[in-house]
Amino acid sequence: MAMTVELPALERTDAMTPRASSARLRRYARPALGLLLPVGLAALWELLVWLGTTGPHGIPQPIWDWLKWVGLPNGRLVPPPTRIFATIMELASSGELSRHISATLTRVAAGFGLGVIAGTILGAVSGYWGLARQLLDPTVQALRAIPSIAWVPLFILWLGIFETSKIALIAVGVFFPVYLGVMGAILSVDRKIVEVGRTFRLSGPAMIRRILLPAVLPAYVVALRVGLGLGWMFVVAAEFMGASEGLGYLLIDGQQLGKPAQIVAAIVIFAILGKTTDWLIEIATAPLLRWQDAFGRQSGAN
């Protein structure tokens, strides 16, 4: 809070300036606050491993013995952040990292796309037509009850061990939250708002375009984000079932060859990619949902 400097009353002619700068501060301070915990933990980790490799440094003997027993001080199984960073840089410089990332991203994108298309269409049909819902929904719910990983053997038999079966698995994972989200959102559109459309004699397509679509949008965005999260979850499962590239392959490879730094590196990249893609959905849809958080905006940046 270094920005809020107390000014004598006479100098405070422009009241907007301190308020605007404190708003800007808040805008940048919030993400920085979110980084505090991971950066702090990484620093502590680094320190512990550094202490371990350079000696006890006056740490009481029983604690030191326990730490050694856990295996922390040598940093072999628990690689410190610097070593993980070095691993990432190494993978990046050899060009291997971009190959793995693009393989995984391609799978997620294809699976997510297919899952979203299928989930949106079937969810919309089930939400809009009661008859379709009665026909379709029980079956979809029963399929949803199957743990999606259970499809893996069947997909491999049907679609082979290459890309098709992996993308199918991811698409299945993405499908259900999107389907449920779209159907639920349509079913919960306020009848009173629909009635406004009726009193203005909107035709079926106009009712969908002018009332249902905007009403459903917030819930749809949430469904997309949940679906994307599951997509990232299932891409790992898909890559575990036999892949020669991809971040999931890096995980398995790191386990089999005893390279924990590579495993943690892949995990970190998953975290970064997952967060980034989620954020992309958020900012892409923000202009469409401006009406929703108008209150928050008014009290903030305005």
Next chain:
Amino acid sequence: MLALERVGKTYPNGVHALERFSADIRLGEIVAIIGGSGCGKSTLLRAIAGLDRATTGSVTLDHTAITAPHAKIGIIFQEPRLLPWLSVADNIGFGLSELPAGVRREKVARALARVGLTDKANAWPRELSGGQAQRVAIARALVPQPEVLLLDEPFSALDAFTRRDLQDHLLDLWNDTRPTLILVTHDVDEAVVLADRVLVMRPRPGRLFEEIKINLARPRDRNSPLFDNFKRRVLTALDRSLDRNVPDADAKSTAGEAMWW
């Protein structure tokens, strides 16, 4: 002219909400429908709006049967029911989508000025107060220039001061084009200040009980003895409508008589 002929409604669950309601309402007339809960006043209004079809009888506007929402009939609900994703201006222009954008913008601007919300044109509905939101709803319903405007307890959710303000404002707006107003209310004051005619209904099943003409020049002084007189008459009729010992026929025979005391 809006003709209601023996309009009746029985819901699929067997509830007999409305029975043989008949009334003729002239263009430009203001009619208030008042009655205890369950007297079918909202059912009647929804039948006139074409939102729910009557099971018996007919609603006709200038000899056209109303069976679905009609371009010449607008409705204002108890809640503003603004579309939260549209700005105030776009909400007002919602029913004008067939007009060219320029004409629409001009009409919306005029309506905004008329309800005194020009400065809120680009605000979101959630930024409005209850009274402002209901003003927007009124503007939205009036902008397509309906011949009949239906109001379903439009001010009942507002505080007393805002309610009075909006009642006066509604009369003012009505004066521009003089559409027919049919107002469902449970506020005797509101009925007497606005209406040319008050229709008192009685419940189970909902039916017309008594009709009281309000022969008072506008603007009406809420504090005058004459105003109190009419209020008392409506209240008496309401009390009698809820008294099971008073037969329907008894009430109808007194309808329309002037009572001075």
